[in-house]
Amino acid sequence: MGRLFLAAAGVLALAGVSLFIGVSDVSIASLISGANDGRATMILLLSRIPRTLAIILAGMGLAIAGMIMQMLARNRFVEPSTAGTTESAGLGMLVVLLFFPDIPLIGKMLVASVFALAGTALFLRILREIPLRSVLLVPLVGIMLGGIISSITTFFAYRFELLQSLGNWQSGDFSTVMSGRYELLWIAAGLTVIAWLAADRFTVAGMGEDFTTNLGLNHRNVMTLGLIIVSLVSATVVVTVGSIPFLGLIVPNVVSLMMGDNMRRSIPWIAVFGAGFVLACDIVGRLVRFPYEIPIGTVVGIVGSAIFLYLLLRREARYG
Numbered sequence: 001m002g003r004l005f006l007a008a009a010g011v012l013a014l015a016g017v018s019l020f021i022g023v024s025d026v027s028i029a030s031l032i033s034g035a036n037d038g039r040a041t042m043i044l045l046l047s048r049i050p051r052t053l054a055i056i057l058a059g060m061g062l063a064i065a066g067m068i069m070q071m072l073a074r075n076r077f078v079e080p081s082t083a084g085t086t087e088s089a090g091l092g093m094l095v096v097l098l099f100f101p102d103i104p105l106i107g108k109m110l111v112a113s114v115f116a117l118a119g120t121a122l123f124l125r126i127l128r129e130i131p132l133r134s135v136l137l138v139p140l141v142g143i144m145l146g147g148i149i150s151s152i153t154t155f156f157a158y159r160f161e162l163l164q165s166l167g168n169w170q171s172g173d174f175s176t177v178m179s180g181r182y183e184l185l186w187i188a189a190g191l192t193v194i195a196w197l198a199a200d201r202f203t204v205a206g207m208g209e210d211f212t213t214n215l216g217l218n219h220r221n222v223m224t225l226g227l228i229i230v231s232l233v234s235a236t237v238v239v240t241v242g243s244i245p246f247l248g249l250i251v252p253n254v255v256s257l258m259m260g261d262n263m264r265r266s267i268p269w270i271a272v273f274g275a276g277f278v279l280a281c282d283i284v285g286r287l288v289r290f291p292y293e294i295p296i297g298t299v300v301g302i303v304g305s306a307i308f309l310y311l312l313l314r315r316e317a318r319y320g
Helices: 002-019 028-033 035-073 085-099 105-129 137-159 163-170 185-197 199-205 209-214 219-240 247-259 263-287 296-319
Strands: none
Touching: 002 035, 002 263, 028 035, 035 105, 035 185, 035 199, 035 219, 035 247, 035 263, 085 105, 085 137, 085 163, 085 219, 105 137, 105 219, 137 163, 185 199, 185 219, 185 263, 199 209, 199 219, 199 263, 209 219, 247 263, 247 296, 263 296
């Protein structure tokens, strides 16, 4: 527990650094002096604090969603961006842009959630129907499914001249987050609490349907709860800041290497590591080309893909 508090303190330190990075002059001195009619305070309250909270909530939510997907699919290399979930949410956003462009943000999240749920269920259905001789085939199937869904989305977005609008949802970026535009992510925070309360059920469901039934649990209900949590978390993040790839894959795997497979014990660590990882990547993206900014989706994609390859090669070396 002491190590967890130290890790949480490190995340808080990164959050403090994040508050004072940016083009506008926001420093402790400017906040105390109230220079420029309190402009620094206004930027801190309207932009920097909401952005930092959004980063923390998105990192926690996606990391835990990845852990749930890995338990339900019984594969360490599955997460929303390697199972077609994120791409399905993007298809839902295209439907919103085509047919319901003026609905509130909560409506967009619900539509994206329905599509994300359908895409994830389709992925799990495909896994049941095909023989899987290697654990590496599972993420490959998910990536192929995501590619098909993404191609369909891109085709219709091109036909209806919505590529630019759709691009805003496909690349993760916190630069536009302000007060009033991130609050949906608190739903993801609530869902992480539900995931922690149901952690033992997800662990049992990951053992297979027969094992779950023998212990007196309804396997279908547990699977449905997990799919709903994953879909809602993915949709809220996509609607608010766009897609952040590989996050739900690398964080649970890194925590698993240190903590083992006890989900209830691992969830607090996954939440802390997820928030810290996204905070660190966001700070790097804001400093590398300062005063310009590299989108968080690009930074996490580069780092995440490298770690993903390492995990794949490590697994192959162990079982090859």
